[in-house]
Amino acid sequence: MAKIILKGVEKRFGDNTVCDGIDLAVEEGQMVCLIGASGAGKSTLLRCINLLETIEDGEILLDGEDISLPGLNPQPVRRRIGMVFQSYNLFPHMTAAENVMLAPRRVYKKSRAALRPEITELFKRFGLADRMDHYPDQLSGGQQQRVAIVRALAMKPEVMLFDEITSALDPQLVGEVLDVLRLLKDSGMTMVLATHEMGFAREAADKVCFLKDGKVIEEGAPSALFDTPKHPDTQAFLARALK
Amino acid sequence: MTKTNAAGKTRRQIYEDRLRRRSMLIAGGSTLAVFLAVVILVPMAPGWDRVKASFFNWEVFAKTFPKLLEAFKLDVAIFLWSAPAIVILGLLVALARDTRNPALFPLRILGAAYTDIFRGVPVVLTVYLIGFGIPGLGLPRPWNSPYIWGSLALILTYSAYVAEIFRSGIESVHKSQRSAAQSLGLSDADSMRYVILPQAIRRVIPAQMNMFIALQKDVALLSFIGPVEIFRQAGVFKSLLANFTPYVGAAVIFLAVTIPATRYADYLMAKQNRERS
Numbered sequence: 001m002a003k004i005i006l007k008g009v010e011k012r013f014g015d016n017t018v019c020d021g022i023d024l025a026v027e028e029g030q031m032v033c034l035i036g037a038s039g040a041g042k043s044t045l046l047r048c049i050n051l052l053e054t055i056e057d058g059e060i061l062l063d064g065e066d067i068s069l070p071g072l073n074p075q076p077v078r079r080r081i082g083m084v085f086q087s088y089n090l091f092p093h094m095t096a097a098e099n100v101m102l103a104p105r106r107v108y109k110k111s112r113a114a115l116r117p118e119i120t121e122l123f124k125r126f127g128l129a130d131r132m133d134h135y136p137d138q139l140s141g142g143q144q145q146r147v148a149i150v151r152a153l154a155m156k157p158e159v160m161l162f163d164e165i166t167s168a169l170d171p172q173l174v175g176e177v178l179d180v181l182r183l184l185k186d187s188g189m190t191m192v193l194a195t196h197e198m199g200f201a202r203e204a205a206d207k208v209c210f211l212k213d214g215k216v217i218e219e220g221a222p223s224a225l226f227d228t229p230k231h232p233d234t235q236a237f238l239a240r241a242l243k
Numbered sequence: 244m245t246k247t248n249a250a251g252k253t254r255r256q257i258y259e260d261r262l263r264r265r266s267m268l269i270a271g272g273s274t275l276a277v278f279l280a281v282v283i284l285v286p287m288a289p290g291w292d293r294v295k296a297s298f299f300n301w302e303v304f305a306k307t308f309p310k311l312l313e314a315f316k317l318d319v320a321i322f323l324w325s326a327p328a329i330v331i332l333g334l335l336v337a338l339a340r341d342t343r344n345p346a347l348f349p350l351r352i353l354g355a356a357y358t359d360i361f362r363g364v365p366v367v368l369t370v371y372l373i374g375f376g377i378p379g380l381g382l383p384r385p386w387n388s389p390y391i392w393g394s395l396a397l398i399l400t401y402s403a404y405v406a407e408i409f410r411s412g413i414e415s416v417h418k419s420q421r422s423a424a425q426s427l428g429l430s431d432a433d434s435m436r437y438v439i440l441p442q443a444i445r446r447v448i449p450a451q452m453n454m455f456i457a458l459q460k461d462v463a464l465l466s467f468i469g470p471v472e473i474f475r476q477a478g479v480f481k482s483l484l485a486n487f488t489p490y491v492g493a494a495v496i497f498l499a500v501t502i503p504a505t506r507y508a509d510y511l512m513a514k515q516n517r518e519r520s
C-alpha cells in the first residue's frame with residue numbers, strides 16, 4: 001500500500017478547475033517531483049494534500065485512510081504531513097528556535113526545556129547550530145528555508161511536502177537547501193516536491209510527474225521522463241525548461 | 244577618481260551642503276516673518292486688549308493652574324481605568340468579527356452592529372445617553388454614579404474604534420502566515436494567538452496610540468454629566484472669576500500630555516514604515 005494515494009482529485013476556484021482529476025501514488029520513502037509551468041496547479045495540489053484546501057471531488061488516502069473525508073478534523077492529519085513553502089513563511093516575531101518549538105509545545109504539550117536538546121540536534125544536523133536564537137530577518141534566505149524545514153520536521157511528520165522551496169533563493173544559496181533534501185531522502189522520508197530544479201529532479205527523484213492545466217500529463221522514472229518524454233506537451237515543456 | 248577639496252568633500256557634497264544651508268535660511272526667515280507678523284499685528288486688532296485680559300490674564304493663570312492640575316488627575320484616573328477595558332473589549336470584538344465558527348455567527352453580527360453603532364454616534368451623545376439614561380433607571384448607590392456610566396460610554400465608543408484597528412492589523416498579516424501555522428497542525432485559536440495576533444498588534448500600536456490620545460482628550464466630555472474634571476473645574480473658575488484664562492490653563496495641561504504622546508506615536512509609525520520598506 002502506497003503512503004499517499006490520490007484518486008481523481010478535483011479542485012476548483014470558482015469556475016477555474018485547478019486540479020482536474022489527478023491520480024498519483026507516492027510510496028513510502030519515495031521522492032516524487034511535480035514539474036510543470038507556473039499555474040499548472042502544483043502548489044494547489046500540495047495544499048490539498050495538506051488539507052489547506054478542500055477538494056471538490058476524489059479521494060486522498062494517507063496509509064489507506066481517506067483524509068479528504070468532508071468534516072474530518074484536519075489538524076491531526078496536518079501533524080503527520082509537514083509542508084515547506086516557497087516564501088519560507090517563518091514567523092518573523094520569533095527566533096528560529098521559537099519558530100521550531102511553537103507547534104510541538106502547543107500540539108504535543110512539550111516544554112521548551114524538554115524540546116531544546118531535540119531541536120538543537122536538528123539545527124546541528126542542518127548546519128544551523130549557531131543560528132537558533134536569530135530572528136528570521138537576521139538569516140539568509142537559505143538559512144531561513146532550512147529553519148522552515150527544521151520547523152516542519154520538529155513535528156515528526158511521516159510525509160513532507162515542498163513547494164518550490166528554492167525558487168525565492170539567490171542561485172548560490174540553492175545548493176545548501178537541495179543538500180538538505182538529499183539528507184532527508186537518505187533518512188527515508190517520504191517527500192513530494194513541486195520544483196523547477198530539473199537537474200535535481202532528474203538526479204534525486206524516484207518519480208517525476210508533469211502537470212499541465214491541473215492534469216498529470218505524464219509520469220515516470222526521471223530518466224524516462226526527461227530523456228524520452230512521450231507526450232508532446234511534456235516534450236515542449238522540457239525543451240523550454242532545459243534550454 | 245572624484246575631485247575633492249581641502250575638507251575632503253566631493254563636488255556633489257559641496258553642492259548639497261550649499262542647498263541645505265539655503266533651505267535652512269529660507270525656512271528660518273519665513274518662520275521669523277510669520278512670527279513677527281503675529282506678534283505685531285494681533286495686538287493691533289481692536290479687541291486685543293479685551294481678549295488679552297480675559298484669556299491671558301497671568302494672575303488668574305497662576306492662581307488657578309495648581310487646582311486645574313489637581314482636577315486633571317481625575318481625567319488621568321478615568322483614562323487609566325478605561326484604557327485597559329478598551330483594549331480588552333476592542334480585542335474581543337475584533338476577534339468576534341473575525342470568527343469563522345458558525346456557532347459564533349451571532350457574535351459576528353453583534354460585533355458588526357456594535358462597531359457600526361458606536362462609531363456612528365457622536366461621543367458626546369453616547370456620554371449623554373448612557374451617562375444620564377442608565378442612572379435614570381433609579382439605580383441605588385453607587386450604581387448611579389456618573390463616573391461608572393460616563394466611563395462606560397467612553398469604553399463602548401473607543402472599543403468600537405480600537406476593535407476596527409485591531410481587525411485591520413489582523414487582516415494585514417499575510418495569509419501565508421496562517422497557512423504556515425495550520426500546516427504545522429496548530430489549532431485556529433493557537434494560530435491566532437501565537438502567530439497572527441502578535442504581528443497584528445505590533446503593527447497597529449502607533450494607530451492605537453493615537454486613539455488613546457483622543458480618549459484622554461474626550462474624558463473632558465464627562466464634565467457634561469457631573470464629574471468635576473479639569474474642563475469642568477476650568478468652567479467653575481470661569482464663572483467665579485469672570486475670566487476665560489482657566490480654559491487656556493486647561494489647554495496647556497492637555498497639550499503637555501498630548502504633544503509628546505503624539506510625537507512618540509508619529510516616531511513609532513515612521514520607524515515601522517522604515518522597517519517594512
Ligand SMILES: Nc1ncnc2c1ncn2[C@@H]1O[C@H](COP(=O)(O)OP(=O)(O)O)[C@@H](O)[C@H]1O
Pocket residue numbers: 013016018036037038039040041042043044045194
Ligand atoms: N486561492 C486561490 N484562489 C483562486 N485561484 C487560485 C488560488 N490559488 C491558486 N489559484 C489558481 O490556481 C491555478 C494554479 O495555481 P498554482 O497551484 O499556484 O499553480 P503552480 O503552483 O503550478 O504555479 C492558477 O490559475 C491560480 O490562479
Ligand SMILES: [Mg+2]
Pocket residue numbers: 039042043044163164194
Ligand atoms: Mg506554485
